[in-house]
Amino acid sequence: MWMLVPVSFTLKLLSAFLQPLGSLWSSLGALFPRLRAAFWLAGGKKSQQQRGRRKPRETSREDEEDRDLPITPTSVNYHFTRQCNYKCGFCFHTAKTSFVLPLAEAKRGLLLLKEAGMEKINFSGGEPFIHDRGEYLGQLVKFCKRELQLPSVSVVSNGSLIRERWFQNYGEYLDILAISCDSFDEQVNVLIGRGQGNKNHVENLQKLRTWCKNYRVAFKINSVINRFNVDEDMKEQIKALNPIRWKVFQCLIIEGENSGEDALREAGPFVISDEEFEAFLDRHKDVPCLVPESNQKMRDSYLILDEYMRFVNCRNGRKDPSTSILDVGVEEAIKFSGFDEKMFLKRGGKYVWSKADLKLDW
Numbered sequence: 001m002w003m004l005v006p007v008s009f010t011l012k013l014l015s016a017f018l019q020p021l022g023s024l025w026s027s028l029g030a031l032f033p034r035l036r037a038a039f040w041l042a043g044g045k046k047s048q049q050q051r052g053r054r055k056p057r058e059t060s061r062e063d064e065e066d067r068d069l070p071i072t073p074t075s076v077n078y079h080f081t082r083q084c085n086y087k088c089g090f091c092f093h094t095a096k097t098s099f100v101l102p103l104a105e106a107k108r109g110l111l112l113l114k115e116a117g118m119e120k121i122n123f124s125g126g127e128p129f130i131h132d133r134g135e136y137l138g139q140l141v142k143f144c145k146r147e148l149q150l151p152s153v154s155v156v157s158n159g160s161l162i163r164e165r166w167f168q169n170y171g172e173y174l175d176i177l178a179i180s181c182d183s184f185d186e187q188v189n190v191l192i193g194r195g196q197g198n199k200n201h202v203e204n205l206q207k208l209r210t211w212c213k214n215y216r217v218a219f220k221i222n223s224v225i226n227r228f229n230v231d232e233d234m235k236e237q238i239k240a241l242n243p244i245r246w247k248v249f250q251c252l253i254i255e256g257e258n259s260g261e262d263a264l265r266e267a268g269p270f271v272i273s274d275e276e277f278e279a280f281l282d283r284h285k286d287v288p289c290l291v292p293e294s295n296q297k298m299r300d301s302y303l304i305l306d307e308y309m310r311f312v313n314c315r316n317g318r319k320d321p322s323t324s325i326l327d328v329g330v331e332e333a334i335k336f337s338g339f340d341e342k343m344f345l346k347r348g349g350k351y352v353w354s355k356a357d358l359k360l361d362w
């Protein structure tokens with residue numbers, strides 16, 4: 001009995017002691033997964049933060065290095081007018097203004113670009129032959145070749161407004177004429193909007209090819225691959241025309257130009273996938289002069305000047321303008337161009353672009 005009292009007392013004491021311990025363990029047991037999760041999350045967050053921090057630091061260092069490197073405007077595309085006589089559904093430089101710089105101002109800007117290192121100028125639009133029936137363009141072409149002595153002067157046009165007289169007056173100053181042609185089926189051109197009245201775009205292309213040959217201007221073709229021509233086979237026609245380059249672009253969406261509320265075009269129905277573009281390229285891989293340009297290559301590998309001589313930055317999928325080179329100079333304005341010099345070189349932006357070096361069999 002004596003023995004029983006201390007034993008029962010001891011057991012009670014023990015159970016009283018163990019109860020809180022048990023609840024402590026059970027509490028700890030319940031807490032453990034949460035604690036573990038908290039530690040894991042904290043660790044994860046920390047490593048994420050480290051990863052996150054490391055990446056921007058690397059990127060920003062690269063960006064800073066890139067920013068530190070002065071951009072040379074080796075090759076510039078000057079879209080001096082937005083006006084055009086065609087209505088291509090995917091157009092990404094639309095007639096949002098009718099402004100064209102006075103000739104003297106445009107020449108001043110071109111001189112600034114030459115002093116900053118420009119070697120090639122490409123005049124584009126809109127349609128560059130529309131303003132003053134091509135006289136304005138002719139004066140700029142002549143100025144760039146004769147006064148500025150640029151190695152390469154080129155023009156991109158839809159070809160519909162070019163007359164033989166223009167070649168007679170200015171052909172000698174022009175290195176390359178690029179004509180836009182997306183299809184050799186006239187019905188497809190009409191569907192795209194590359195056409196005006198009864199003019200036949202394909203027949204006109206043949207005529208221009210002959211004039212280029214006769215007046216010693218290198219001939220180039222630009223095509224935009226889109227929903228309406230993506231299945232076409234152009235091999236034979238391109239080979240017969242024998243351009244020095246056949247630039248093949250993937251239809252590109254630019255907010256504010258061919259997409260969005262304030263756009264003048266809606267290019268959505270024209271867009272094709274990367275795979276469809278690749279299939280087109282694959283079908284034409286035997287054409288030696290083909291130069292492909294996917295959306296990725298196009299976006300930031302061009303130095304584009306608008307009608308006010310402002311660089312336009314397309315990096316964010318729209319055209320954000322800098323201040324004009326006429327107001328702040330080339331060095332300052334070009335910082336906002338979004339231009340990727342590495343991509344420019346990667347896409348073969350620098351090539352034999354002077355007709356003197358092309359050694360063409362006219």
Ligand code: SF4
Pocket residue numbers: 084085086087088090091092093094125126127158180194
């Ligand atoms: S020809 Fe060129 S500038 Fe004119 S509407 Fe077509 S894509 Fe636009």
